[in-house]
Amino acid sequence: MLNIITGRTGSGKTRMIRSMAAEIAENNPGKAVIIVPEQFSFDTERGMLSVLGNIKINNVEVLSFSRIAEKLISQYGKTDKKTADDGIRAVLMSRAVEALEGEISIYNRYKKYPALIRELLDFHREIKKCSISNQQLAEVSSKVKNTSFSSKLSELSLIFDCYDSLVSDKFIDSSDFLDMLYELLWDVEYFKGKTVFIDAFSGFSAQEYNIIEQILRQADDVYVTFCCDTARNSGRYELFY
Numbered sequence: 001m002l003n004i005i006t007g008r009t010g011s012g013k014t015r016m017i018r019s020m021a022a023e024i025a026e027n028n029p030g031k032a033v034i035i036v037p038e039q040f041s042f043d044t045e046r047g048m049l050s051v052l053g054n055i056k057i058n059n060v061e062v063l064s065f066s067r068i069a070e071k072l073i074s075q076y077g078k079t080d081k082k083t084a085d086d087g088i089r090a091v092l093m094s095r096a097v098e099a100l101e102g103e104i105s106i107y108n109r110y111k112k113y114p115a116l117i118r119e120l121l122d123f124h125r126e127i128k129k130c131s132i133s134n135q136q137l138a139e140v141s142s143k144v145k146n147t148s149f150s151s152k153l154s155e156l157s158l159i160f161d162c163y164d165s166l167v168s169d170k171f172i173d174s175s176d177f178l179d180m181l182y183e184l185l186w187d188v189e190y191f192k193g194k195t196v197f198i199d200a201f202s203g204f205s206a207q208e209y210n211i212i213e214q215i216l217r218q219a220d221d222v223y224v225t226f227c228c229d230t231a232r233n234s235g236r237y238e239l240f241y
Contacts, residue, residue, distance in 0.1 A: 001220070001223050002222050002224070003222065003223045004224055005178050005225045005226070006116055006227075006228050007227070007228055008227065013168055013225040013227070014199055014200065015090065017034065017197045017199045017216035017223060017225060018044075019051075020195075020197065020223070021048065021060050021195075021197055022051045022052055024060075025052055025059035028051070029056075029058075030059060030061075030194075031193065031195060032036065032055045032059070032061070032171070032197070033060070033061045033063065033195070033197070034063070034196075034197045034199060035063055035064065035065065035196065035197065036059065036062065036064060036198075036199050037200055038067070040217070041064055041067070043060055043064070044062045044200075045057075045062045047193040048060055048062060053062065054161060058220065059155045065181075065211055066177060066178075068190075068211070069180065070183075071179065072188060072190060073162045073180055073184065074214055076184055076187075076188045077180065077184065079172065079187070081170060081172045082165055082170075082173050083173075084171035084172065086121075089122065089167075091165045091176060091228065092163055092167055093117050093120050093121055093124075093159075094117055094173055094186075096160075096162035096166055096236070097117075097159060098111065098154075100158055100159060100162055101146070103155075103158060105151075105156040106152055107121075107149055107152075107155050107156075120168055121164075123156070123177065124160055124163065125175045127160075128173075128175040128176065128179070128204045128207065129175070129205040129206065129207055131206035131207055134161045134164065135157070135196045137153050137157035138153070138158075141153035141157065144161060145202040153192065154218075174240040178205075178211060179207060181205070182210045182211060182213075183212040185218070187208075191214070191219040192218045193219075193220060194218075194219050195214050195221045195222075196219045196223070197222075198212070198223065198224045198225070199224075200225070202227070216237075
């Protein structure tokens with residue numbers, strides 16, 4: 001069951017989440033999972049430690065979406081490929097651009113500039129977060145009226161196709177972790193019988209929404225906090241609408 005907890009900053013949403021998780025951890029060890037952004041994981045673990053103590057802190061899991069992916073893929077994933085680090089990713093993206101020298105013109109002009117590779121890697125990671133496929137980029141490029149923009153999208157789809165092919169040959173791109181986790185959770189019911197608390201997020205990527213879908217399918221209860229004004233008379237022209 002999905003439960004929404006709303007309130008302004010400092011209204012006690014996180015305190016409520018931790019209190020509920022601690023109660024479950026006391027009575028049902030291993031049945032409480034708290035999911036927070038990576039940068040909040042240490043603070044959350046420290047907060048739960050102050051409530052549960054050194055021994056019972058192990059009764060609750062504090063994870064981020066990426067840490068869930070790394071944990072389950074290492075335990076249940078059927079692959080022996082290594083994760084491509086930033087250096088490997090940069091080399092493979094450069095190779096992809098070079099391999100397409102005769103098929104691309106816009107990005108080929110800037111292939112010797114390191115900044116291009118960084119921008120391509122950043123955009124590649126961004127479309128992965130949004131669950132946009134290379135095929136979708138190609139389809140959109142054919143519908144865009146602006147010729148320059150259409151060409152850029154078309155070339156990007158070609159570059160990313162080539163890059164993904166080079167990566168998949170020997171490596172795993174970390175930007176694929178959540179997609180892999182989503183598929184894995186159809187077979188591995190990791191959240192079954194658990195209560196999951198999702199806290200401190202200002203929003204979710206398309207990949208994260210997919211994981212939440214799987215969590216809702218498996219978990220007994222899911223609590224999600226949202227920072228907003230809960231006043232009943234809040235109208236659409238309120239400051240935080």
